[in-house]
Amino acid sequence: MPHHLPPQHVYSAFPSRLGRTVLHNVLVIAGTLVLAVLVMLAALAVRALPAQAAEAETPAGLFFRSGEAGTVLEAPILKSDVAIAVNGMVARATVRQVFHNPSDRWLEGIYVFPLPERSAVDRLTMTIGERRVEGRIMEKAEAERAYRAAADNGQxxxxxxxxxxNVFVTAVANIxxxxxxxxxxxxxxxxxxxxGTFALRFPMVVAPRYTPEPQPDIAEAPAPQPAIDPVAATGTSGEDGDLFGPVHTDGDKHNLLSLTVELDAGLPLASLxxxxxxxxxxxxxxxxxxxILRDGEVPADRDFVLEWAPKASDSPQAxxxxxxxxxxxxxxVMMVPPALQAGSLATPLPRELVFVVDTSGSMHGDSLDQAKAAVIAALxxxxxxxxxNVIQFNSTTHALFPQPVAATVAxxxxxxxxxxxxxxxGGTExxxxxxxxxxxAPSESHLQQVVFLTDGAVGNEDELLREVAGQLGAQRLFTVGIGSAPNSYFMRKAAEIGRGSFTHIGDLGEVKPRMxxxxxxxxxxxxxxxxxxxxLTAGKRIELYPTPLPDLYAGEPVTFAARxxxxxxKELDGQLLIIGNAxxxxxxxxxxxxxxxxxxxxxAVWARAKLVQIExxxxxxxxxxxxxxxxAQALALALDHGLxxxxxxLVAIDDAVxxxxxxxxxxxEIARDLPAGWDAGKVFGHPGTAESPAPASTEMRQWALPAPLLQRAAAADGQAITLPQTATPAERMAILGGAYLLLGLLLVLLVLRRQCRTGHSG
Structure with a gap:
């Protein structure tokens, strides 16, 4: 029996008319947002096309302006490999520099590089493919004339x-x-x-040098310089560089170096x-x-130092x-005097210590931290x-006290x-x-000692060494080389003249033991x-260097070379007698x-020691x-020993044109890298974002660039060109996104306003 139920009515919280209105508004808003997204994607696609094209057409690397409209030039590439063989206390090393020409031009490459300050450079070999050309030693001006004539002739x-x-230059023509x-x-x-420790140091980079204006007398010194006194002031054409040439200041590392040491210490080692x-x-x-360097190749931006110590029972005494x-x-000859017994020492004289701290721009960062820690440790x-007393210097000099004061707690x-x-x-005055x-003033009651802490980044070494020799008197000068690439020649020689010693600190962890x-x-x-x-078997004509032998301090051996x-x-016999006053x-x-x-x-080591004595x-x-x-004396000795x-x-010339x-x-000129830890802004007086300029007459490989990059290249005039970036332009996208959000908000407000009007009319 059929049952007839009354129709059921479905009730809703939203009237059907309101639901249709809401759906319509949602569709309008969604459509607007979709349209906005499509427009934004289209804009991104269009904008990306020029950047991709520029990226495909423009090579990466370092470039210089050629001097011709619409062109820039690619720089030569340098790779260095160092092999050192150590036999006891003598090291024989070979530095292999490969100059590669990536361009379609004939190039001459010039590179400034460091070597140990006591090294005797006596061999040059140039290799082109399978051909090897040995170098000849000549008087410098004559060698330069021979090299230039060969270069001009196409050889x-x-x-x-x-x-x-400690600073050398290699020039290679017709690559x-x-x-x-x-x-x-x-x-x-x-x-x-x-x-008790042997040490081998190989420098990798020549730090930029500050060269002040000539000063015949301190009373005629110029007025203090501005807060930032760039090394670049000593360069030419406003380039980032110094008296030795251009320097990379873009923050990247360009010159790579590999190194191997074959060590035959002749003794069982306790540490290496x-x-x-x-x-x-x-x-x-x-x-x-x-x-071997674990990384294979490393940036040439700091000294390499290898230390080894023999077992205590095998430590050499001579x-x-x-x-x-x-x-x-x-x-x-090397001989270690026996350590003095503490009880045998007389009561030491009171000391007058003057600490001199370099606070120039090149000391920024780790170097100054090391110097400050060293002075505090000494205090x-x-x-x-x-x-x-404590003296600091940069472009100006300032002393903490007018004169040395008692070492009281206060x-x-x-x-x-x-x-x-x-x-x-500032600068390094x-x-x-x-x-x-x-x-x-001289003191009879105190032993006067000066401790000089600096990276030695100066170009007027001879002037400063004459100053030390002329002003030293009864004082003694001790130098402390600070940082990753100190000027060890100047520091060591100043200490020798000052009858003191040289110490190097390259890391904060070394401050305490070294000080x-x-x-x-x-x-x-x-x-x-x-x-x-x-x-008597040594004969009657003996040349020994250095002469006289320098004074020694605790831990230092007697070392000299003799001919x-x-x-x-085979006929040499008998005993060598060394005497002194302890x-x-x-x-x-x-x-x-x-x-x-x-x-x-x-x-060669003996010849180098004699040359140092002459100079x-x-x-x-x-x-x-x-x-x-x-x-005349130095030239004759150098020619005789090929140094x-x-x-x-040394010059090597291939006969073929x-x-x-x-x-x-x-x-x-191939630019050097900045030493590790150096700040280009502090050294050159501006942010380190650009490559060193090349001379205006220089031309290298040309590349056709888009017009915007040509304008930037012309403005840079030899600086490194910043290539187009393909990452998202964050600032522009943020502006567009904000605009679209505002548009969406306006649409929502319009919809709500319309709903309100509809509700009132209903």
Whole structure:
């Protein structure tokens, strides 16, 4: 039986008319948002096309303006490889530089690079494909003329010359398009030994040097410079560079270097470590070690330092390395005096310590932190009877106290606050600081010592060394090299003239041990008036360098090189006698000459030591110094031993003419990198975002660029071109997004207003 139910009515919270209205509004808003998104995507697509095209047409790398409209130039590429073989205390090294020409032009590459300040550079080999050309030693001007004539004639040629004992220049001419030319430079050096540890240091970069205006007298010094006194002021054409050439300031690392050390210490080792670079160590037979950079290639931006220590039972007390060259015997002697017993020392004299801190722009960052920590560590070791002062310098010089004051708690606290607040900026006007520190009145009651903390980034080394020699008096100068690439030549030579010692601090972790060792030297008396006695078998004509032997401090060995003229090593016998004056009285020690260690390179080390002695006359003597006579002596010695000096150079010239007639030779200096930790803004006075300019006459590989980039290239005039960025333009997208959000909000308000009107009318 069918049941007839009444119709059921469905009730809703929203009237059907309102629901249709809401749906209509939602569709309108959604459609508007979809349309907005489509418009934005279309704009992005259109905008991306030029950037992608520019990216496809423009190569990455470093470029310079060619001087022709619409063109820029690609720079040559340099790669360096270093191989060092250490035999006892003599190191023989080969630096291999590969110059590659990526362009379609014929190029000349010029590169400034460092070597150890005591190295004897005596070999040059140029390799082009399978051909090897050996270099010849010449007087510098003659070598430069021969090189330039060969370069102009289209012959491949290379020239290695010295600008400083630790700064060299390689020039390579007529590198063909797409071609590589290899230059190998060989040198000898002596390994350092101190406090029971051997050390090998290889510098990788020449730091920018500050060169002040000539100052015949401090009273004629110019007014203080602005807060930022750039190194670039010493350059030319407003470029980022110094007296040695252009410097990269874009923050990237361009010059890579690989390094291998073959170590034959001759003794069982207790430790072997690289201080600043991760390395891989492979152990061979007979205590031989192979040390390789773990990363293969590293940026050439800081010194490489390798240290090794023999086992305590095998620590050397003396060693003699020998080489026979012709009729002459050459010796390299190292002897460690016995440590003085504490009870035998007399009561030390009170000290007058003056700390001089470099606060120029190149010391910004880690370098100044290291210097401040070093001074604070020294302040803690002052005794109540000592006196001290702190001097800082950059473009100007300032002393904490008018004169040295007693080391009271209050004065030390004031110095601590003063040093902690030091900041780095300005130029490196070092001469006024040296004059102030060394100009103290002589004291009979205190031992006067100056501790100079700096990276040594100056170009007027000879002027400053003459200042030290002329102003030193009875004082002693101790230098502390700070940072990743200090000017070790200047620092070491200043300490030698100042009858002190040189210490290097390259990391904050080294401050305490290095300063403890230095302060121990300051607190303990030196071994003075050291002399050498020879047996009859050594002959009558003996040349020993350095002469006189320098004073020694705690942990330092007696080290010298000697040539025995007309003596055969096989006939050398007897004992070497070394005598001196120690704090507890006369001291002497004998060394048998029957046990010699053969070491190729000793003759070159001796020649280098003699050359240093000759050139020291340039600033050790007075105004009447006969510079012509010094030059003649140094030139004759360098030519005789084949050494690169400030007066000589090595040149290699290929006989074949390579560059076709009608092709021009374009020259370019390869810029150096900034040392690790350096701030281009503090050094050059502007943010480090640009590459160093090239000379206006330089031309290299040309590239056609889009018009916007050509305008930027013209404005940069030799600076690195910033290539187009393909990442999202965040600022523009934020503006567009905000506009679309405002549009959406307006649409919502319009819809709500319409609903309100509809409700009222209903």
């Amino acid at each position: 491949r040629a290379s020239l290695v010359s010295g600008e400083r004992p 063909g398009p797409g071609e590589s030319i290899t230059v190998e430079i060989g040198f000898q050096d002596a390994v350092a030994y101190e406090n 470590r690289s201080l600043y670079h991760p390395v891989t160590i492979e152990t061979g037979t007979g205590n031989r070690q192979t040390v 060693a003699v390395f020998a080489e026979q060259v012709g009729a002459n015997a050459h010796l390299l 803690k070791r002052l005794r109540p009877e000592d006196r001290f 004065n030390a606290a004031k110095a601590w606050h003063y040093v902690s607040a030091l900041e780095a900026e 070092m001469r006024p600081a040296l004059q102030l520190a060394l100009g103290a 403890d060792a230095l302060l121990a030297k300051l607190e303990q008396p030196a071994l003075t008036e050291i002399r050498v006695g020879w047996p 025995l003229e007309g003596v055969d090593l 704090a507890d009285g006369p001291w002497q020690q004998r060394l048998a000459l029957s046990e010699l260690t053969a070491a190729p390179g000793v003759a 020291d006359g340039l600033y050790r003597s007075g105004p009447e110094t006969d510079q012509a006579a010094i030059r 690169v000096t400030r007066y000589t150079a 390579a560059r076709p007639q009608g092709e021009n030779l374009q020259s370019e």
